[in-house]
Amino acid sequence: MPTLLELAREARSCVACPLAAGRTTVVFGVGDPAAEVMFVGEAPGREEDLAGEPFVGRSGKLLDRLIAEELGLARDQCYIANVVKCRPPENRDPLPREVETCRHFLEDQVRLVAPSVVVTLGNFASRALLGTSEGVTRLRGSTYPYLGGALVPTFHPAAALRGGGVVLAQMRADFVRAKRALGTPRAEGRGSAS
Numbered sequence: 096m097p098t099l100l101e102l103a104r105e106a107r108s109c110v111a112c113p114l115a116a117g118r119t120t121v122v123f124g125v126g127d128p129a130a131e132v133m134f135v136g137e138a139p140g141r142e143e144d145l146a147g148e149p150f151v152g153r154s155g156k157l158l159d160r161l162i163a164e165e166l167g168l169a170r171d172q173c174y175i176a177n178v179v180k181c182r183p184p185e186n187r188d189p190l191p192r193e194v195e196t197c198r199h200f201l202e203d204q205v206r207l208v209a210p211s212v213v214v215t216l217g218n219f220a221s222r223a224l225l226g227t228s229e230g231v232t233r234l235r236g237s238t239y240p241y242l243g244g245a246l247v248p249t250f251h252p253a254a255a256l257r258g259g260g261v262v263l264a265q266m267r268a269d270f271v272r273a274k275r276a277l278g279t280p281r282a283e284g285r286g287s288a289s
Contacts, residue, residue, distance in 0.1 A: 099128050099207050102200060106180050112196040114181035114189075120147040124176035124204055131277060132166065133174045133210035134158065135201065137219040137251060138189050144182035149175045154252035158216070161252075165270035166277075174208045176201060178223050194223055211244045212276045214269070217251030235269055238276050245276035 097105065103123040109115060122139035125148050134150075142152040150158050159170045166173075179189040179197045189197075201223065205213060215221040221231045224246060225239060234248040249269035255262040 102203050106200050112193050114193055117184055118181040119144045121180050122147055122149050123180055126174035127172055130174040130208055131211045133208050133213045135220040136177045136216045138177050138179035139182045140186050149177050157252040161270050165267055166274050176204050178219050212273050213241055213246045214273050215248045221248040238272055247273040
């Protein structure tokens with residue numbers, strides 16, 4: 096398996112789907128390569144495409160705040176990535192083909208970082224990693240076994256910015272769930288989602 100650096104290099108030169116033509120930069124991932132907690136979002140937005148880093152706009156500021164307040168961690172103590180590495184035009188939802196084309200990058204990132212807990216932010220990340228068609232509204236509120244650790248689905252921070260206090264309170268509860276999962280010993284034998 097390649098290293099994170101080799102995988103990032105491969106992603107930067109990827110032209111496997113039409114998103115490559117419209118990107119400013121590939122938004123691969125950022126953070127501690129040995130993090131205990133990994134956050135996975137949907138796709139880069141405009142600010143992320145320009146900066147080359149996931150979650151740098153308003154959603155990123157809220158994510159940073161929740162990480163600090165609910166997990167007691169700094170952003171650089173976590174690893175943050177997206178399902179799709181290039182910005183979809185006009186911030187539209189990623190198409191199924193685009194998600195599938197990028198899937199191997201995300202799966203390799205998760206295996207290489209090997210976090211104890213993966214927190215999926217929104218529908219696309221939750222569906223991609225749990226292999227389901229269920230939406231995050233139904234999936235959140237539970238912890239799922241994943242690659243010998245745990246996966247905690249929650250809303251995308253943009254949903255809390257739009258949806259207000261109720262969504263934010265649910266996100267906080269999910270972050271507390273993730274913190275509890277961090278205190279749970281890892282299951283033996285990693286390698287496949289359960």
